[in-house]
Amino acid sequence: MVFRELGKTGLKVSAIGLGCEHLDRKPYSQVEETINAALEHNINILDVFMPGKEVRENIAKALGSRRKEVIIQGHIGSTDIRQQYDISRDLPTVRRYFEDILRIFGDYIDLGMMFFIDSDEDYKNVFETDFVKYVEHMKNQGYIGHIGFSSHNPATAIKVINTGLPEMMMFSINPAFDMLPPEEYTLDHIDKGFSPELFRGIDPKRTELYKLCQKKQVGITVMKTLGAGKLISPEHTPFEKPLSVHQCIHYALFRPAVASVLLGCKTADEVADAVRYFELSDSDKDYTGIIGTMRNDFRGNCVYCSHCQPCPAEIDIAAVNKYLDIARLDPENIPESIRSHYLSLEHNGGDCISCGNCENRCPFDVPIIKNMEEAEKLFRNGLQTG
Numbered sequence: 001m002v003f004r005e006l007g008k009t010g011l012k013v014s015a016i017g018l019g020c021e022h023l024d025r026k027p028y029s030q031v032e033e034t035i036n037a038a039l040e041h042n043i044n045i046l047d048v049f050m051p052g053k054e055v056r057e058n059i060a061k062a063l064g065s066r067r068k069e070v071i072i073q074g075h076i077g078s079t080d081i082r083q084q085y086d087i088s089r090d091l092p093t094v095r096r097y098f099e100d101i102l103r104i105f106g107d108y109i110d111l112g113m114m115f116f117i118d119s120d121e122d123y124k125n126v127f128e129t130d131f132v133k134y135v136e137h138m139k140n141q142g143y144i145g146h147i148g149f150s151s152h153n154p155a156t157a158i159k160v161i162n163t164g165l166p167e168m169m170m171f172s173i174n175p176a177f178d179m180l181p182p183e184e185y186t187l188d189h190i191d192k193g194f195s196p197e198l199f200r201g202i203d204p205k206r207t208e209l210y211k212l213c214q215k216k217q218v219g220i221t222v223m224k225t226l227g228a229g230k231l232i233s234p235e236h237t238p239f240e241k242p243l244s245v246h247q248c249i250h251y252a253l254f255r256p257a258v259a260s261v262l263l264g265c266k267t268a269d270e271v272a273d274a275v276r277y278f279e280l281s282d283s284d285k286d287y288t289g290i291i292g293t294m295r296n297d298f299r300g301n302c303v304y305c306s307h308c309q310p311c312p313a314e315i316d317i318a319a320v321n322k323y324l325d326i327a328r329l330d331p332e333n334i335p336e337s338i339r340s341h342y343l344s345l346e347h348n349g350g351d352c353i354s355c356g357n358c359e360n361r362c363p364f365d366v367p368i369i370k371n372m373e374e375a376e377k378l379f380r381n382g383l384q385t386g
C-alpha cells in the first residue's frame with residue numbers, strides 16, 4: 001500500500017480506501033469479511049456516508065478494537081428519513097443522525113463531512129444557517145478531527161473551498177465526468193447514461209477546482225471512480241471500449257490534490273482485486289489509449305499520464321506540468337509549497353535538452369519543451385512567459 005498526505009489535515013491515508021456504501025443491507029458476515037480484507041491490505045480510510053443504523057453498527061463491530069487504526073469519513077446531513085437516503089439541513093434531524101454515528105464510532109469522527117453540497121441552495125442551507133455553526137462547534141469540542149465536505153459540482157465546490165473552512169473534500173472524479181461541459185450535472189449521467197457527443201475535453205471548471213485544492217492544500221478523496229460501474233461496462237462505456245478498474249483508479253489518483261480513491265468494494269475478493277493496482281505495470285494501468293479516442297478533446301492539456309517518459313534528462317514531466325498548471329492560475333502569487341515541490345524535484349524544467357522524444361510520445365500533443373522552459377522561468381526566476 002502507498003500512503004499519501006490528505007492535504008492540510010496532515011493525515012496519511014491509503015491511496016486506495018474503502019467506500020462502504022455497498023455493505024449496506026448486507027449480512028454481518030459479509031461486512032466483517034470485507035472490512036477484515038481491507039485492513040489486511042493496509043487500507044486505513046473508510047467512507048461511511050450511509051445513514052442506516054445497522055450498517056454503521058456492523059462496520060464498527062467488524063473493526064472492533066481496530067477502530068483507532070482507521071480514518072472514518074462520517075457525513076453530517078446524511079439521513080434516511082422514509083427509509084431512503086436523504087439529505088437534511090434541519091438541525092435537530094442532522095444532529096440525531098450525526099450523533100448516532102459519533103456514538104457508534106467511539107465519540108470521534110476523523111473527517112466530519114458536510115454532506116452533498118451540490119448547488120447554490122445547498123451552499124446557502126449550509127453556510128447561511130446554524131448548520132455550519134454546529135459543524136464548527138463539533139470540531140471545537142473535539143468530536144470531529146477535521147472538517148470536510150462532499151460534492152459533485154465543481155462550481156459549488158470552489159465556492160465551499162473559498163470559505164476557508166474545509167480541510168478536505170470528497171469529490172466524484174473519473175475521465176467521463178471530467179469531460180462533461182460545466183453546465184451538465186454529472187449525476188444525471190449516471191441515471192440516464194453518458195452522452196459522449198457532449199464531451200468537450202477536460203471541463204475547465206474541474207481543472208480549476210483540482211488546482212485550487214492543490215494550492216490551498218485541500219486534500220481530495222475520490223468517489224464515483226468507476227462512474228457507478230458505467231466506465232467498466234462494455235454496454236455503457238462512453239469510450240470506444242470499457243476501462244478497467246485499475247485504469248480508473250490510475251486516472252483518479254493522478255489528478256492534482258487527490259490523496260485517496262475510495263472504491264465501493266463489497267467482498268474480500270473485490271478488495272484484493274482493487275489493491276492489485278500496486279502490482280501492475282504502468283502499461284497495465286495506462287488509460288490513454290482509451291480516452292485517447294477523444295484525443296481532440298484533450299489536445300494540448302496534460303492529463304498527467306506519464307506516457308511521455310522516459311526522459312533522457314530524467315525529468316518527471318507529469319509532475320512539472322502539474323506544478324506549472326497550478327502556477328499558471330496566479331503566476332504573481334505562486335504558493336510557496338508548490339514552488340518548493342518543484343524545486344525539490346531531482347530534475348526539473350531547466351534540465352530539458354529539447355530532444356523532443358517526449359512530444360513524440362505524448363498522445364495529447366502537449367507542448368512539453370515549451371512547458372519545461374516556462375516552468376523553469378516561473379519557479380526559478382518568478383517570471384511569467386505567457
Ligand code: SF4
Binds near residue numbers: 304305317321363
Ligand atoms: S505531457 Fe502528455 S504524455 Fe506526458 S504526462 Fe502530460 S499528457 Fe501524458
Ligand code: SF4
Binds near residue numbers: 353372
Ligand atoms: S524534450 Fe526535454 S522533457 Fe522531453 S524527453 Fe527530451 S529532455 Fe525530457
